[in-house]
Amino acid sequence: MQSGASSASVFSPAAIALTGLWMVSAPALAQEDEDKARSKAEPVMQTVVSVGNRGTQRTVAQSAVPIDVISGQELLKQGASTSLRDALAQLLPSFNVAKVTGGAYSNVARAAGLRGLGGGYVLVLVNGKRRHGGSVASENSVLSEGWNPADLDLIPISAIDRVEVLRDGAAAQYGSDAIAGVINIILKSNSSGGSASTMAGRRSHYASGVGSNGETYQQTFDIGMPLPNDGFFNFALDAKKQDSTKRSGVATGDFYYPVNGQPDPREASIEKRSYGGGLPEIEQINVSYNAELPLNDAIALYSFSTVGQQNALVSIAYRRPNGNTIINELYPDGVAPDFTFDSFDYQSVFGARGDDLAGWGWDLSTSYGVNRQKQSSKNNLNPSLGTASPTRFDLQTNQFTQWTTNLDLHRKFDIGTRNPLNFATGLEYRFEQYRTESGDAASYANGGYRYPAGHPRAGQLSAIGALGNYLLLPEDEVNLRRSNSAAYVDLGLDVTDKWFVGAAGRFEHYTDSSGNTWTGKLSTRYALTPQLAARGP
Template identity: 95%
Template structure:
């Protein structure tokens, strides 16, 4: 990856050149009158959506389950949220994103989900078609659940017409993952016109005057072209360069070996804010197309694809020159190793649909998606190789592919009722493959290097393996395959003009330990008056174990001394079906099962005011998580008896506990017309959410007599206390003349990290309000300039109660809004 300065110098002229091209590439589409402006902010409750009932479309207000709709234009106005994931977090009260300040891939692809549950419980669709998952688990900083959800950041925001977010269990309609909801990304389908946007921004200076501040440049572009028979081809591109954002503290203690019994004079001059972590450095390019070609009045061919290339870099904790992880000939002043994550992701969908096959509407499609990530490290070393150690290593490559074929049918059936029955059914076949490959042998080799005579550590063995990461050894590699066959039925009936009833059922068969699953759903809506309606649903669901949970393994290398004997040891994360895992009670993973119920009201008491209130309860059984490390004399004895005396510590994924999540969602909007003073659009969103552990699975027989717990209090707190129990969003948008001004304030409730063991303490981080503002001015009918700030008041979370002597961030990694301060930006947007 290029340095921040050189990358920016190359990227910015390219962005401006593309913007200039847009100025001359097509005719201007003038905003002719207020009607067009009004269309931009059409009440969400009247938006027609495709999620909720298969085979038919309904407005948000008519839906029997809660649905949010976010326009592509609104997503592009989110300032620092240059990714879809973060933009959704700023606009949806029920959507939460984990914020991580350590030095791992979780800084790049952070865990995100709905209704207090992580990304593994949310299904992502693009144009109604299942999106493939990532090849690496995205985790929060406390509890590892091992899900590899779809990476939302690899879809161009400029390609998005709108995002439909279904906040309800929908596994019976869409399959695995759809327990907390469904995110359906609808791509633009324009046959003419387009837009381009150039954004530049940076974060505020750190309050101590140090740190890197995340200079960010983003260019978006989309254009629609006509195809025969009123078809379309829509192309979109997003390019982004983001420098890192670091908020390191001051490390304490010595950095150098003493000189003649006195502190080394360099202790007074070395920079002791050397800790890595923070937000990553990213270079990214996402492109897509969406196309449809009608063959005649009833049959159309369609296709869409996305391709994403992302290169990310994250630094980790500094290694001091007086430690046994440094070879002073290579790094006389120590080093903070860099880790790079190079991802390539694509999905291609081809299909045909029609509306008259013996009276049936039909849709036949096939989708192939793949996510490949190569992990490497630079500014590193393997100390056991001594001064001859390489400084760059390829560590591992992870690949996940998914091939899905669907046949969907629907028609309206006359069953003798006042309105016809909407009948939808379909078949799905899905093939998945997950593969891991180890990297350079030098990254895990044990060269046996001892510090030479004259060195302060003379005669001691140095550390083993590349610094800062568990390693993927050849023995950890895996190549897993499985397939899934499914059939569903989805029924919807307007019993009267006021009463709707829906029902769905689904059967799925997996060729791995997931086996067979049945799921069902009932939903209903009753309109007491045109302004007031009640709705509710009850459903069962499931999430099949991810192939990461089943197959990912890694190894930490080290030594321990027992008596006078020094022994090389391994710290292992193993597959549940491995011999080591079985020796310590691991079993094949079962699906996570769910039972959900929701009930709500929609109310429009006066014109232009819409209110939706929905309560929900989600029970999960056999929830999967990574157990706490198993170690100690009793574990050593079991491992030695099974031929693994070289292993000291073991973890694996297990069906660990049952949970109950209950909460309440409130969404309201009001449009206020002020005549010549324009129009105000008020928005209110709130989520109250609480999770409890209702059952913790008993230890397996191998561990029952050992007095060990497979889960520490800290990990269990990752379920109950890590996600804020409340999130409020209050916003107003003012459109007057050529001005468009937005103000939004979000309150994130308190979060808590629970301590474990006798020395562990609980840390509570208080609730905070974060305020964002954007100001847009139309220079002409097709050129708009914008300035804005996210977190305009530069709010930080509470500081740690525990001092980090290594110089890590003063702020908690579990803060729901991050710990990086304000982001200020400017944007130029051109419509043509």
């Protein structure tokens, strides 16, 4: 269910509806004929994209590489319970999202990628500028190979004008992490007007007693305001609250230790749909702005930022009271531990661009981004500490920081051919830092607890460490830094009105063990007819 700021719903009896249909049918048919005639007379506007050919904008149909364009309205139509990541998966066959697994964080930020490759091979841009990566890699997925891809869900959907998806290798143009393609998120640039929507939804299941249904409420809002010299300032906000979705089956087997050789009477009354996994509880707010201020006809300043805060909770597999992971004095009926993931994400970009610097178009920008996540657990324990175990732990904190500065230049050269050569070049310097911090010592301590006399497991050692957690020990903490210096050249030439040829090359130097990398690419497109063309890398 979705309501917009300018929409209204009217409920009428059937008779009134039929009368209204008869009254408007003739004018509607006339209008339809008029629209058809106009569509034949007027040219169809093609969507212009900025990815795929540095320095030059082309339409989707004219691009030498495959590009999909998805509007912000299409994203909002996917509903309240759909994140940006899942909306792209529904609208793009080439964009794959891993299914929910038994892992805790993988239920919150499931791995995703293009063309069957993981997120580490996909470059995410916002307004054509590199987006920083996340601080945690989701696990249990063939789409995750230890990479920390950008978290798409911390960008407000209400801020998005369109999403351009380049479904082709673009490492020679954008960097060695664009092997599978590029996702370019274009923010709204309205100087007036705005929109708001309130959405509510839930999942359903034909069977009763299957668990919670993920009731979700989402509010979006954006507004555009003018700045001097035909500039703009666009502000957007998304707020979302999502309950968990659980589809637990009925567990089999005993939950309790036998009593005098017979099943414990509590076996008949304990809840057997005990598995805690599923889609998470989420409380989230994302805000952004996008602004541009022309100084004169040749130079403009611009800036945009996004800030996202997400608090997620995921339960994991139930630990039965008759296992060696439970201290019965703390949890006499067992427990399904809860994990919380508190994420903060920030990016801010400042830049200037111009049309004529000694004949060159130019763009100078700097971008700073941070993604930080703190993992905790409650309704948990470290069995090796016995009855002295805490039931809540701070587990670990991860942070990724990226600072990128770019200078891009482009111009056209007359080389004696029918059309000029489009020439683009640029430099990039990128600094990256990745830090991890361990949590409470009680989460990984070995207390050496043995079950006491009289217990069915008397004398046995209990399990060690907080339940269900990938423990980070102090000796495994890292504080890694590296930088990347890169230069690229991108050439494009319309040899004839039907034949386009493109070439690109990029050199990158990493200060860590990645070393140096050279990448090149050739592309071409030939228009066989106005409606049919062949293209290839």
